[in-house]
Amino acid sequence: MLLVVLESDQGNLAPASLEALTFGRSLAEASGLESHALLLGPEAGIAAAAGAHGADAVHVADHALLDDYGPELFGAAVAGAIGQLSPAIVVACGTDRGNEVMAQAAARLDLPFVANCTEVDAGAAEMTRSQWGGSLLERSTLAADTKLLTVAHHAVEAVEAPAAGTVSPIAVEVDEALARSKIVDRVVLSSGVTLSTAPVVVGGGRGVGSAEAYAPLEELADLLGGKVGCSRAVTNNGWRPHSDQVGQTGTRIAPEIYIACGISGAIQHWVGAKASKHILAINTDAEANMVTKANHAVIADLHTMVPAIVDEVKRRRA
Numbered sequence: 001m002l003l004v005v006l007e008s009d010q011g012n013l014a015p016a017s018l019e020a021l022t023f024g025r026s027l028a029e030a031s032g033l034e035s036h037a038l039l040l041g042p043e044a045g046i047a048a049a050a051g052a053h054g055a056d057a058v059h060v061a062d063h064a065l066l067d068d069y070g071p072e073l074f075g076a077a078v079a080g081a082i083g084q085l086s087p088a089i090v091v092a093c094g095t096d097r098g099n100e101v102m103a104q105a106a107a108r109l110d111l112p113f114v115a116n117c118t119e120v121d122a123g124a125a126e127m128t129r130s131q132w133g134g135s136l137l138e139r140s141t142l143a144a145d146t147k148l149l150t151v152a153h154h155a156v157e158a159v160e161a162p163a164a165g166t167v168s169p170i171a172v173e174v175d176e177a178l179a180r181s182k183i184v185d186r187v188v189l190s191s192g193v194t195l196s197t198a199p200v201v202v203g204g205g206r207g208v209g210s211a212e213a214y215a216p217l218e219e220l221a222d223l224l225g226g227k228v229g230c231s232r233a234v235t236n237n238g239w240r241p242h243s244d245q246v247g248q249t250g251t252r253i254a255p256e257i258y259i260a261c262g263i264s265g266a267i268q269h270w271v272g273a274k275a276s277k278h279i280l281a282i283n284t285d286a287e288a289n290m291v292t293k294a295n296h297a298v299i300a301d302l303h304t305m306v307p308a309i310v311d312e313v314k315r316r317r318a
Contacts, residue, residue, distance in 0.1 A: 001033055001034050001036050001050075001086070001087045001088060002023040002024055002027060002028040002031065002034070002035050002036065002087060002088065002089040002090075002091065003035045003036050003037070003038055003059075003082070003085060003087035003089070003090045003091070004017075004020050004021050004035065004036070004037045004038070004050075004055065004090075004091050004092070004100070004247060005020075005037075005038050005080075005090060005091070005092040005093075005098070005101065006020075006021075006037050006038060006039045006040075006046065006050060006280030007020075007092070007093045007095060007101075008039065008041060008046055008166075010068070010093060011041075011042055011044035011045075011046070011158060013046045013049050013050075014093065014095070014097075015158065016093035016094075016095050016097055016098065016153050016196065017050075017090065017093055018049070018053050018158035019093065019151060019153070019154070019155070019156050019157070019158050019249060020091055020093045020098075020150075020151050021035075021037065021050060021054050021055060021158070022053060022054065022090060022156050022157070022158050022159050023053070023091060023120075023151040023155070023156045024089075024091040024194045025053070025057065025161055025163075026156075027057075027058060027089065027091065027120055027122070027124065027242075028054075028089075029236055030121075030122035030167025031088070031123050031124070032121045032122075033088060033089065033184050034056045034057070035054050035056055035059045035163070036055060036056060036058070036059060036085070036087070036291070037050045037057070037058045037059070037265065037266040038057070038059050038061065038078065038081050038085075038170075038285075039058060039060045039061070040061050040066050040074050040077050040078070041061075041062060041068075042062055042067070043058075043060045043062065043167060047165050047167045048165060048316075050165055051162065051163050051164060051165015051166075051245050052160050052161075052162055052163075052165070053158060053159070053160055053161060053163075054161040054163050054167050055087070055163055055164075056163050056164050056165070056166070057084075057164065057166050057168060058165055058167050058168070059085065059168055059169075060167060060168070060169050060170065061077050061080075061081055061169075061170050061171075061172045062169065063077065063172055063235060064173055065123065065174050065176065065178075065179055065182075066145075066174070068182060068184070069097065069182065069183050070118065070178065070179060070182030070183065071100045071101060071104055071181055071183050072096075072103045072178035072180070072181050072182075073174050073178045073179060073181075073182060074103060074104070074240060075100075075101050075102075075103070075104020075105045075107070075108060076104070076108060076172075076174045076175065076178055077174055078090075078101055078102070078104070078105040079104075079105040079108040079109050079170045080168070080172035080173060080174070081170055081172055082105065082109060082170075083109075084147060084168070084170060084172075086146075087146065088123075088146065088147065089124045089146075089147045089149070090102075090146065090147070090148045090149070091149055091150065091151060092104075092149075092151075093151065093153065094115060094116045094117070094151050094152040094153045096143075096281065098149050098150050099115050099116070102115070102149075102150055103115075103146055103245055105148065106148050109146070109148075110267055111135045111144050111146055111148055112142060112143075112144050113148040113149065113154060114127060114129055114140055114142055114148070114149045114150075115129065115149070115150050116129050116130045116131075116149075116150060116151075116152040117129045117130075117149050117150065117151055117152060117155070118130055118137065118151075118155045120149065120151075121169040122127065122303040123277065124149060125142060125143070125147075126139070126140065126141050126142070126273035127139075127140055127142065127149065128140075128278070129152070130152045130155075132190070132213075135267055135271065137251040147170070148314055153252060153275075154254045158270055164185060164270070168276070169304040178245075179295075180277075186287040191249060191293055193225070193226070194227065195227045195229055195243070195244065195246070195251045195253060196253060196254075196267050198225075198226045198227040198253070198255055199225060199226060199255050199256045199257075200221065200224040200225060200227075200228055200254045200255050200256060200258075200259070201221075201227055201229045201246070201253050201257075201258045201259070201276070202217045202218075202220050202221040202224070202226060202227075202228050202229070202230070202259045202261065202306075203217075203228070203229040203230060203246055203258060203259065203260045203261060203273070204217050204228065204229075204230050204231075204234060204240075204261050204262060204263070204302075205230070205231040205234060205261065205262040205263030205264060206231065206233040206234065206237070206262065206263075206264070207258070207261065207262020207263070207284070207302060208234070208239070208261065208262050208302065209262075209303075210239060211238070211239040211240070213303070214228065214239065214240065216303075216306040216310060217306060219310050220259070220266040220305065220306055220309060221309050222315070223310065223313050223314070223317075224291045224313070226255065227244075228244060228245055228253075229245070229246040229251070229253065229258075229268050230242075230244045230245055230246065231245070231246070231247065231264075231266070232245055232247055232250065232268060232269065233261050234250065235250075245269045245272075246269060246273055247269045247271060247272035247273075248267075248268040248269075248270065248271040248272060249271060250272055252271070252275065253272060253273060254275035254277070254287060255276050255277065256276075256277050256278065256279060257276065257277065257278045257279070258273050258276035258278070258279045258280070259280045259282065260273070260279060260280070260281045260282065260283075260290050261282045261283075261302040261305075262282070262302045263281070263283070263288075263290050264283075264285070264288050264289060264290060265288055265289035265290025265292075265293060266289065267289075269290075270289065270290070270293065272308040274293075278295045278297050279293070279296070280294060280295070280296045280297070280298070281293075281294035281296070281297045281298070282297075282298045282300060282302045282305050282306070283297070283298075283299065283302070284299065284300065284301055285299075286299050314315075
């Protein structure tokens, strides 16, 4: 059996889990295994989505302490489920939470763990994983009776493949003391589309010039139903909050289109943006890294070009 550890939050399945299910299904088929899924917390219809993306069975560990996220609690629950189900391979999302939970489970089981895999051979004995924010691909060999790994976020695109998705409960024991690190309260700062899920991201770099100069970028993002992002240099200057930063130490995005305005495209920023389906770079420097790597580029002043795009979008909608 191959087991995919699902990531959910308050009954909502994380999009990254669908990627993990797609990745896991292919690996299970290549390895001659069934593809199962493990859900921690209330099922709330999540099994249907898991089944639609290739899970033959969904095991639900609905313990009272698993009502909200806690790394130690979830890691202990995953370790307990592995002990009962004895999967040959365990796959989780290569998100911050997915890597954290798998690291906790691996430590409790005294097993090696390989994070952020982009390719895995049948049987999961050898794999390629992303290191240093994607600037290095490392070929690794994993020797363990139960192989634990995560799939790098956006390494594959989620694809539906209907399977049985039968649901069965699994009893796991977790120590109440592990609730010392658990979400106990939430404050919603914003709602709706987020930077990581936005279909359109309009990014601004040092070339924007000031916090006030982001107004046209905000307007364009609003018109296109997207969000504004920025480079690290911008947050360092205090023009935008860290939550808007795209990059290795910020948010990794995968929109339909990323409009990068005045961004040089340092490797740390490129790591966060490279999963975008299309990239349009607007820059006066034709040799800028972002320009040379983009699908499309406009060599022009963003302060002229962005307002012109805004006006054209408004004209066509009128």
